Amino acid sequence: MKKLFALFSVALILSGTPEFNLAKPFLDKIEKEYGIYAKRRAVALVQMMNEARELDEISKLEKVNDFFNQTPYASDKSVWGTSDYWATRLEFIGKDKGDCEDFVIAKFFTLKELGVPSSKLYMTYAKSLRYNAAHLVLTYYETPKSTPLVLDNYNYKIFPATQRRDLIPIYSFRGDELFKAKQAQIGKIIPASTRQERQWDELVITQRKE
Template identity: 45%
Template structure:
């Protein structure tokens, strides 16, 4: 059910109507800019797509905590909500990048949303913060490239010693730690993931 969401064509009219209703003329303009990003990068290499998408959201999205932005302690925004509001937290950046890369033809099996503990203040620091990034896996067991809302470069995970993975997931599965095989249907474990997918379908994805 949820995997089909990723392969389906966008309902452009419904998406535009959603943006118009929620974010007005400015929202429509942002949606068209995002659509242009997809059109202009459709025939690029995977590496070029990754860089374009990471740069686009990092440059056009302001980091704002959920409690301030959405008046909720932990809210996962749809890509339209992130685009329309021009703001979000680490989960919102990651979700928007994930679905944009899927629209650019990158297969779900190469992408995972990764929950990490981010080490703040250097390698000797004992301060850790919950964080989410997007990983691109060239092969299932490859060291992934990391798309991070806090860092402009897309480095390999082995160069990001500040990030300590806890679990990862995509539309098809959920991995805990270094687990080789995913648990099928992450929506059974992640209610916020199920909720954001449901809201995306209502918006026109």
């Protein structure tokens, strides 16, 4: 698996009027590692991104949120055999299940590739009053002073934070500060396997001319 991950560094290539694309060698590797259905999910992701690329930012949020919220929730223990594992987007698509951190990471990288500025995207730790548990959501700020919109895997619809009375925000950090947050042990303990050089998004999605 480590050899596969080493090949999946982020690559975003722009040329003319671009469309998103997954190269066949990477699709073949996904199929070999996770199976044919994982390959189909990766293709579906690219199709969704091509449908969303010309949309306004709010519509992109809705497309991406709806796509990943089709994935079943599962604890890290049941998927990875450990109490805390932050999966990459490739791993999340490959396993077709994950916990709240996995949803947030996948949504963040997809929106970033769709052109939503990372400065508008924050990962927000909160307490879920409904489940009486720590929770992670992705929040979007149209402007620095805007009320953030909440992208969540508990509530599938996107609402302003002021309407999410079931969540008590605790701490927010920029998506680009993901590893720094893990180093600081925000929310959960960092697994021993985590290293600074780990690539959080190992799924290569390029752009090419139509």
